[in-house]
Amino acid sequence: MMEKFLSKRFKRGGPVAVAMVFIASCKTAGFHADSSAELKLWRQQDLAASEGAIDPMKAVAVFSAGGTQGGGIARLDAWVPAAVGCEGAQSAISLEADALGRRLRFYPAGSPRAGVLGFSALVPIPFETPASEITVPVRILCVGRQPLHVEARLVVTTASYPSETLTVDPRHVTPDAQSLKRIRLEKKRLGAVYRASVGRRLWNGPFDHPVSSIPTSEFGIRRVFNGQMQSFHQGKDYRAPEGTPVLAAGAGRVAFAGDLYMTGNTVILDHGLGLFTIYAHLSALKVEEGKEVPKGTLLGLSGMTGRASGPHLHFGVNLSGLKVDPNDLLRVAR
Numbered sequence: 001m002m003e004k005f006l007s008k009r010f011k012r013g014g015p016v017a018v019a020m021v022f023i024a025s026c027k028t029a030g031f032h033a034d035s036s037a038e039l040k041l042w043r044q045q046d047l048a049a050s051e052g053a054i055d056p057m058k059a060v061a062v063f064s065a066g067g068t069q070g071g072g073i074a075r076l077d078a079w080v081p082a083a084v085g086c087e088g089a090q091s092a093i094s095l096e097a098d099a100l101g102r103r104l105r106f107y108p109a110g111s112p113r114a115g116v117l118g119f120s121a122l123v124p125i126p127f128e129t130p131a132s133e134i135t136v137p138v139r140i141l142c143v144g145r146q147p148l149h150v151e152a153r154l155v156v157t158t159a160s161y162p163s164e165t166l167t168v169d170p171r172h173v174t175p176d177a178q179s180l181k182r183i184r185l186e187k188k189r190l191g192a193v194y195r196a197s198v199g200r201r202l203w204n205g206p207f208d209h210p211v212s213s214i215p216t217s218e219f220g221i222r223r224v225f226n227g228q229m230q231s232f233h234q235g236k237d238y239r240a241p242e243g244t245p246v247l248a249a250g251a252g253r254v255a256f257a258g259d260l261y262m263t264g265n266t267v268i269l270d271h272g273l274g275l276f277t278i279y280a281h282l283s284a285l286k287v288e289e290g291k292e293v294p295k296g297t298l299l300g301l302s303g304m305t306g307r308a309s310g311p312h313l314h315f316g317v318n319l320s321g322l323k324v325d326p327n328d329l330l331r332v333a334r
């Protein structure tokens, strides 16, 4: 019944991203979806339509359609029937899983229907990940009970990022010895910032764009500065004349607010569970380190401090120590 239902969904959607659903009873099925809205619809319908097909004592884990290429973010959703254990107390249930060399950090999320507890985890996909299929075992734990095992499968597609050429101040392409020393110290300091993420989710619901203007450069573009190839673009740029208000994309704590050699005046927000957003090249800072800020808080004003060829906002995302695509954050985080 489920296969029939899934193939119907597949015909209506386009074969863009691929996600798989695995059920603990080894009853498996695959589907394609072309947007997160489609996926959401499918999820709700699946659970509603498969009342008899899914054993009420089995848990389900599903990868969202986001982040199916290197540099992206995927969301892993796990649905645990309340009857499974812990008397339905969500806080007493913990989930464990590793994917692509990283421990996942689950948080309580929306429930698709009564009697089912929802958990989610954001999964960073390393930039150089080749096209592959990855099976992720998930353990669902409750004190005094046998752990429950489910599997989810993620299909990583081939990444295809274009390249672009930029001209900037030569000292930012070939820094002198003193600047290199500064860059090294700042890297160390930022490493400590990224390791000290709050152990709970500070964000609440989906993230927003930090400015409401046109994106001018996307994540992953391979960049050539002054004729020299230098890594890839680790964030998303927006058009922003000097002085444009830059707002918190989601609720978090100000983990860093200061001047850095490459990114100029920079604000870094810690959203908890290893998730950070970065706002760079600001002309002015409007928040202090340590403060908790709701989504939409004024963080600073846009500018062109640090390595910038003109005024704009650089918006970055760091998840579990990896720079990942902000578009995926906007699409899959909730």
Ligand SMILES: [Zn+2]
Binding pocket: 217, 233, 235, 236, 237, 313, 314, 315
């Ligand atoms: Zn940028």
